[in-house]
Amino acid sequence: MRNLLTVCTAAVLASCCLCVSLACGFPSSLLVSRMGSWFAFALKIKAVRDSFELGKREQAPGNVDIELGLQGDLTSSAQPGFEGFYEQVKEIENLLNTLTKLLKDLQNSNEESKVVTKASAMKEVKKRMEKDVNEVTKIARLAKSKAEQLNKDNAANREKPGFGKGSGVDRSRTTTTVALTKKLRERILEFQTLREEIQKEYRDVVERRVFTVTGERADEETIDKLIETGDGEQIFQRAIQEQGRGRVLDTLQEIQERHDTVKEIERKLLDLQQIFLDLAVLVEAHGEMLDNIETQVTGAVEHIQTGTNLLQKAKKLQKNSRKWTCIGIIILLIIILIVILSLKPWSWGLYLLVSWEIDNTEAVVSEQAEGRISCIIALTILLILANKRKLLDLQQVSRTPLFIPVQGEMLDNIEMW
Structure with missing residues (x-):
């Protein structure tokens, strides 16, 4: 549309100039040659401008970090101030993904344990859950150590010239480190939530088992004692006398296995509590800086959004003004042409x-x-x-x-x- 208006305007201008020149007695051949030269010069200018705009468009905006002035497709080793940083970040992210998978496995095993009624099946569930919990503890400690090392590297990087506190590189490294630490802390908190759910569901299962065997609902003190010790023989003494020891033995063994499983998982998941507290301290150490960065990022996002809206509005106004300018020029040229034709x-x-x-x-x-x-x-x-x-x-x-x-x-x- 823009090119069409430009061509139409140029054609009308050329026609008007030709009519005026003929009316005033100027040589038509000289005028045509001059107009051809002007037109060729205009085409050259347009070609240069188009090539410049094309070159700007070919620069991928998504591959440029505006704040740091770095190409996004470069490796971390080629970016000043980020030597080895992104490799460490990638390792922590992989550990977080592994923790997420283990969390889902533990949740599935816990759901399976709710419907298990035999001691042998409960042993299999217990074995899988203990293995997963051991892996969770190992990976959580490794992720914590890597996060602490990343924090130390950030402190060492601030000592380098040009990468001090408050610089673009330092803000980027700190934001990434704190974000990863928060994710790790949230993931460990999910394991703590799972531990509480296992304890609550274990109590519900024990209550159902007691009711199934005895036909009576036990009081809170009896359930608490059974959960604490796992020894239900005294509680089921009457049922053993009435039904026989063999029929009640499977339930007793299943409750004992469930008790052992819950206690072991609780003990190992409690180890994560200390890791959680350490990560909380690590996050709090950068809390003020993080809040400041988040405030700056939020403000920057708002400013960028406002600037984008203003640019779109300005572009629209510019487009409309260019359109009306071309229409006005065409109308003016038509009026001039009519006046020339009327005056002869x-x-x-x-x-x-x-x-x-x-x-x-x-x-x-x-x-x-x-x-x-x-x-x-x-x-x-x-x-x-x-x-x-x-x-x-x-x-x-x-x-x-x-x-x-x-x-x-x-x-x-x-x-x-």
Whole structure:
């Protein structure tokens, strides 16, 4: 649309200039050549501008870090101030993903344990859950040590010139480190939540088992004692006497296995509590800095959004103004063309040419007339002078008496002449 308006405007301008030049008597060939030169120059300017804009578009904005001035597709080892940083971040992220997978496995095992009624099946569930919990503890400690090492590397990097506290590199490293530490802390908190759920569900399962075996609902003290010790033989003493030891033994073993499993998981998951507290301290150490960074990031996002809206609005206004400007130019050129056609200036040129020819003719005629009059006057003067000379000669002759008759005859001839 923009190119079409430009071409139309140029065509109308060229037409108007051609009409005006013809009306004023300018050579059309010279005008056409000049217009061709101008048009070629305009095309060159447009080509240079288009190539410049294309070069800017070819620069991928997503690959440039505006704050740091770094190309996003470069490796961390090639970025000043980030040597080995992103590799460490990637390792911590992998550990977080592993913790997420283990959390889901533990949740599934816990759901499976709710429907298990045999001691052998409970042993299998216990074995899997203990293995997963051991892996969780190991990975959580490793992730914590890597997060602490990353924090130490950030402190060491601040000692380097150009990467001090508050610099773009330091803000980026600190934000990433604190974000990873928070994620690790949240993941460990999810394991703590799972531990509490296992304890609550274990109590519910024990209550159901007691009710199933005895047919009576046990009081809170009895359930607490059974959960604490896992020894249900005294509680089920009456059921053993009524139903026999063999029928109640499986339930007793299943409750004991469940008790052992819950206690082991609780003990190992409590180890994560210390890791959780250490990570909380690590986050609090950077709490003020993080809040400041988050505030700056939030403000930057708001400013960027506001700037984007303003740029879009300005672009829209510019587009509308360009459109109306082109329309105004076209209307103005049409008005000028109508005025030129109504005044017919080319007829003025013909009239001026005829007037000039007439004036030239009159001047020539007047000059010729003046020349003829001058010739007549000159001839008259010459004749007068000639006659005067002849009269003088006759006077001299008249003074001689011998030639009176001849003089009389000459006088007669002169009078006749």
